[in-house]
Amino acid sequence: MAVVIETTIGDITVDLFIDKRPQTCKNFLKLCKVKYYNFSLFHSIQANFLAQTGDPTGSGDGGESIFGRIGADEKINNEEGLSAQQLEELKAEREAKARATILEIVGDLPEADCAPPENVLFVCKLNPVTTDDDLEIIFSRFGKVKSCEVIRDHATGDSLQYAFVEFEEQRACEQAFLKMDNVLIDDRRIHVDFSQSVSKIRWRGKGRGVQYLDKEEQKEIKANGGRYGRKDESRDRPREREARDRDRDVRERDRSARGGRERKDDDRDRRRDPDHRDRSERRREDDRRRRDDGDDDRRRPDDESKRTEGDRRLDDAWRRADDDRRKIEDDRRRAEEKRRKEGSGRRRDDDETRRGVDDDHRRRGGVTGGVDDDRKRRDDRRAVADRRHDSSSRRDERRRDGEGQSGRGRYDKKEDADSKRNGASRSEKSRGSKEKESKSRDSRKSNSTSKRDDSHRSSSRSETLSKSNKSNDKEKASKDQHAHQPSSEVGKKTTEDELPPSEPKKSEILSEIPENDAYAPKKESPFQPQKAEDSLDTTRSTDGDTKFDDHDEEPRSDRVIRNNEFEERMSFENEDGTVRQASANSSRRSYGKTNPSEDGTPRKEEAIKSKTKKKKMKRQVESSSSSSSDSSDSSSSSSSGAKRKKKRSLTVAKKYYHRGKLVKVVKKKKQRNHRQSSESDSSESSDSDRKKKKSSKYLKVVKVIKKRKRHSSDSESSSSEDSEDSEDVRRKRKKQEKNSKKKKCNKKSKKRKLKSRSDDDSSSSEDEGYGKPVKT
DNA sequence: ATTGAGCGG
Numbered sequence: 001m002a003v004v005i006e007t008t009i010g011d012i013t014v015d016l017f018i019d020k021r022p023q024t025c026k027n028f029l030k031l032c033k034v035k036y037y038n039f040s041l042f043h044s045i046q047a048n049f050l051a052q053t054g055d056p057t058g059s060g061d062g063g064e065s066i067f068g069r070i071g072a073d074e075k076i077n078n079e080e081g082l083s084a085q086q087l088e089e090l091k092a093e094r095e096a097k098a099r100a101t102i103l104e105i106v107g108d109l110p111e112a113d114c115a116p117p118e119n120v121l122f123v124c125k126l127n128p129v130t131t132d133d134d135l136e137i138i139f140s141r142f143g144k145v146k147s148c149e150v151i152r153d154h155a156t157g158d159s160l161q162y163a164f165v166e167f168e169e170q171r172a173c174e175q176a177f178l179k180m181d182n183v184l185i186d187d188r189r190i191h192v193d194f195s196q197s198v199s200k201i202r203w204r205g206k207g208r209g210v211q212y213l214d215k216e217e218q219k220e221i222k223a224n225g226g227r228y229g230r231k232d233e234s235r236d237r238p239r240e241r242e243a244r245d246r247d248r249d250v251r252e253r254d255r256s257a258r259g260g261r262e263r264k265d266d267d268r269d270r271r272r273d274p275d276h277r278d279r280s281e282r283r284r285e286d287d288r289r290r291r292d293d294g295d296d297d298r299r300r301p302d303d304e305s306k307r308t309e310g311d312r313r314l315d316d317a318w319r320r321a322d323d324d325r326r327k328i329e330d331d332r333r334r335a336e337e338k339r340r341k342e343g344s345g346r347r348r349d350d351d352e353t354r355r356g357v358d359d360d361h362r363r364r365g366g367v368t369g370g371v372d373d374d375r376k377r378r379d380d381r382r383a384v385a386d387r388r389h390d391s392s393s394r395r396d397e398r399r400r401d402g403e404g405q406s407g408r409g410r411y412d413k414k415e416d417a418d419s420k421r422n423g424a425s426r427s428e429k430s431r432g433s434k435e436k437e438s439k440s441r442d443s444r445k446s447n448s449t450s451k452r453d454d455s456h457r458s459s460s461r462s463e464t465l466s467k468s469n470k471s472n473d474k475e476k477a478s479k480d481q482h483a484h485q486p487s488s489e490v491g492k493k494t495t496e497d498e499l500p501p502s503e504p505k506k507s508e509i510l511s512e513i514p515e516n517d518a519y520a521p522k523k524e525s526p527f528q529p530q531k532a533e534d535s536l537d538t539t540r541s542t543d544g545d546t547k548f549d550d551h552d553e554e555p556r557s558d559r560v561i562r563n564n565e566f567e568e569r570m571s572f573e574n575e576d577g578t579v580r581q582a583s584a585n586s587s588r589r590s591y592g593k594t595n596p597s598e599d600g601t602p603r604k605e606e607a608i609k610s611k612t613k614k615k616k617m618k619r620q621v622e623s624s625s626s627s628s629s630d631s632s633d634s635s636s637s638s639s640s641g642a643k644r645k646k647k648r649s650l651t652v653a654k655k656y657y658h659r660g661k662l663v664k665v666v667k668k669k670k671q672r673n674h675r676q677s678s679e680s681d682s683s684e685s686s687d688s689d690r691k692k693k694k695s696s697k698y699l700k701v702v703k704v705i706k707k708r709k710r711h712s713s714d715s716e717s718s719s720s721e722d723s724e725d726s727e728d729v730r731r732k733r734k735k736q737e738k739n740s741k742k743k744k745c746n747k748k749s750k751k752r753k754l755k756s757r758s759d760d761d762s763s764s765s766e767d768e769g770y771g772k773p774v775k776t
Numbered sequence: 777a778t779t780g781a782g783c784g785g
Contacts, residue, residue, distance in 0.1 A: 116779090124778040154781045162778060197779040 003032060030066045119170045120195035121177055124162035126150065127186035138185060139165045143172020164195055
């Protein structure tokens with residue numbers, strides 16, 4: 001709650017601690033309302049220290065409370081009777097608040113009081129097949145679940161693998177937080193945290209607090225497309241309203257003066273659109289105009305030459321004039337505002353006061369005021385609080401990191417989804433490998449040592465895998481196949497069909513939850529959790545697999561296999577002559593690549609191993625591909641048709657491997673470049689390729705390539721002296737550079753994303769290899 | 777690694 005005090009030399013905004021000193025504030029507000037303070041003097045001013053006002057007598061001795069005596073029944077010392085610990089907490093709280101306020105002033109936080117909801121859990125690392133209902137059932141054991149939402153890609157409907165669970169009670173939420181972290185759901189070890197999301201909170205502007213939205217309100221906002229939702233809400237500060245009206249007035253006058261027509265539409269738009277939108281609208285409009293201009297230029301390059309300098313200058317002048325007009329308008333508006341302020345300050349005060357009061361009510365109904373409750377169950381909540389603090393600080397950091405990152409993250413997600421969809425087209429293959437996958441998973445379960453697991457993965461020879469699997473657990477494999485084959489035959493079965501059979505098992509699981517161990521398997525007791533997993537497995541294997549077909553959501557181990565199958569597949573895919581498939585695969589492979597970095601600790605070792613392995617593999621491929629000649633890349637080198645075909649495929653594969661190394665830096669463009677360069681200049685590119693192999697740092701590699709390219713193209717252009725060609729090359733180069741830059745920027749986030757994917761997918765393999773879930 | 781659609785500015 002804030003009050004603006006207007007003085008002859010400027011405004012002062014006063015924040016009121018309404019919840020701390022309700023009576024005092026009420027007194028103050030009421031006095032404001034009766035215009036008690038109007039025209040008061042600042043009777044005492046000490047530079048850099050204080051300025052006192054509010055005494056109608058102007059002396060500092062006068063004035064009286066609206067209650068008869070100031071402060072009424074307020075107990076000033078609310079720290080008495082508190083233990084030292086409590087005092088400390090209070091202090092810490094105050095400090096935190098102060099920091100938050102500073103951040104707010106600096107502009108890092110929208111509003112210091114803007115806190116994420118306390119009764120909402122954030123659940124991530126979910127299995128994509130997990131649904132709202134599943135989660136609700138599972139989480140409802142801690143208390144009534146108010147709402148539960150798995151966030152999905154709004155285009156594809158794929159699960160984004162995180163969810164929000166809103167509890168009716170905060171306590172239930174805390175319990176769930178304590179008990180459900182690192183628990184297995186649908187074969188995935190989920191992670192639970194308190195929601196840090198403030199997206200359900202609408203910031204009503206600086207100093208105006210926040211508003212907590214329900215779904216309907218959100219929808220409304222979405223429909224309105226604005227930050228400020230309802231039209232007739234008292235959300236608008238009177239000053240703003242005035243400003244807007246004035247705005248309109250000015251424009252109206254403007255319009256009448258100039259008799260412009262297009263303004264009219266503009267104006268209507270503005271009136272319909274809430275607040276800030278009009279500005280962006282205008283900007284957009286402006287942009288469009290400008291772009292149109294540009295288009296004109298581009299469209300008629302011939303005309304451009306004909307156009308006189310004067311023409312262009314006129315254009316510019318027109319643009320500038322437009323800008324100027326706007327500026328003038330703004331100025332006028334500002335002046336008007338000032339004038340008005342002087343005239344009608346009184347009324348505003350009243351409005352402010354009224355609005356403030358009900359504002360306060362609303363806010364108090366919201367989230368604040370958790371302090372007392374806190375004191376009641378402190379013991380229980382100590383851990384929780386710590387966690388919260390942790391995560392909130394993390395959130396702050398994240399926030400400070402900037403919006404760009406999250407944006408990129410989202411983008412990546414989308415890419416993921418795309419690739420998923422891509423993969424769906426080759427469901428035939430994926431099914432085959434899926435079978436292997438399920439087998440391998442089973443084998444992992446039976447061999448409770450994670451070492452074994454690792455050897456599988458790192459050796460990652462499909463033959464060994466399948467062999468060991470066959471020998472290890474035929475039964476389970478057959479069972480698994482049994483489980484999912486029908487579904488894959490039927491194709492897309494609706495989940496409703498599948499759900500009934502799985503329901504009882506779910507309840508079974510639920511009954512196990514109370515022990516909490518079934519959901520949180522440990523190393524030492526591989527049996528019980530396994531049971532749970534098995535049941536989960538079977539529950540999911542059917543309906544999960546149908547979804548696998550859709551989303552190509554195979555666990556990681558399969559991808560390893562695919563890596564190794566890659567050579568073969570590459571060759572035969574390219575025998576079809578389709579390069580696209582190869583490229584699709586390439587993106588796939590990039591996922592596979594991150595794949596060895598799965599389980600927590602052995603991650604790095606594995607990564608290194610895999611790197612060396614990959615190098616080896618690469619070398620193998622190279623040697624095999626370049627059996628005839630050393631200049632392996634030279635697709636232009638002469639050879640017979642069939643051979644050429646084969647060679648080409650190999651070349652693609654090889655290129656792919658080069659790219660495989662570089663994918664993270666430049667993925668798609670790389671492809672294009674490569675193709676072009678390999679077509680245009682073979683020997684050079686092969687040289688550069690060799691260099692690439694040798695150098696270990698990606699960035700360096702990129703630079704080398706770039707330089708090389710430049711060299712090669714330059715030399716080429718000079719040698720061939722084909723001006724058109726060189727132009728082309730130049731253009732291409734530009735493109736390349738742009739893209740490589742972009743990719744570099746994205747590299748980090750992409751890596752992260754990939755890792756997350758691998759983690760998710762590998763969670764099934766973590767079944768035994770994972771330690772106890774963190775408990776508090 | 778992870779926060780409520782996603783994108784562009």
